[in-house]
Amino acid sequence: LVVGDAAGFVNPLSREGSNFAMISGKLAAETILEARAAGDFSAFALSRYWQKLEESFILSDLETIRNVTPFVHQRPYLLREYPEALARAFQHYLTVDGTPKAQKYRAIVRELMRDLRPTRLLRDVLAGVFQLVR
Structure with missing residues (x-):
């Protein structure tokens, strides 16, 4: 699971990225803990990370500024x-x-x-x- 600016989660307009890094790191950690609890580290189980990103503000904010x-x-x-x-x-x-x-x-x-x-x-x-x- 790739998080923060390594995943390209940076707003080129405001140069902000630390909030994206912290939240994406938290969502990745939650996903890993859930996978560990279920004993399932399959691609399907880890795809929950993407779902969490979609539910957060990160992808929405990045979509808003994609043309910047x-x-x-x-x-x-x-x-x-x-x-x-x-x-x-x-x-x-x-x-x-x-x-x-x-x-x-x-x-x-x-x-x-x-x-x-x-x-x-x-x-x-x-x-x-x-x-x-x-």
């Missing part, structure tokens, strides 16, 4: 340009330089609008939402 990896591969800038633009905005916001906040906010918005191109951002958001709900 191709989506990001089609848009490599998502993991480069967007985080960089947001990091620059936060740095600008957190820098104490005597600039009034209202002026700073306007500058940040202008910078984000320039860097993120609103039409592409909207297109990416809508495409991402549609990928998740398909």
Whole structure:
């Protein structure tokens, strides 16, 4: 029985996987204990692990985000340009330089609008939402 990230139970969107690892490990252990109690380690008996996975949130969550990896591969800038633009905005916001906040906010918005191109951002958001709900 393969569990956790060895089984590919990782959410590429949030990078979470420890919850999948813990729960799949628990379900595998339950399956093994049940098989031991029954004295039956056949493929059929161990297939109960897959049933337990189907009953848990793991496979459902993975199914929900299955299109994320191709989506990001089609848009490599998502993991480069967007985080960089947001990091620059936060740095600008957190820098104490005597600039009034209202002026700073306007500058940040202008910078984000320039860097993120609103039409592409909207297109990416809508495409991402549609990928998740398909």
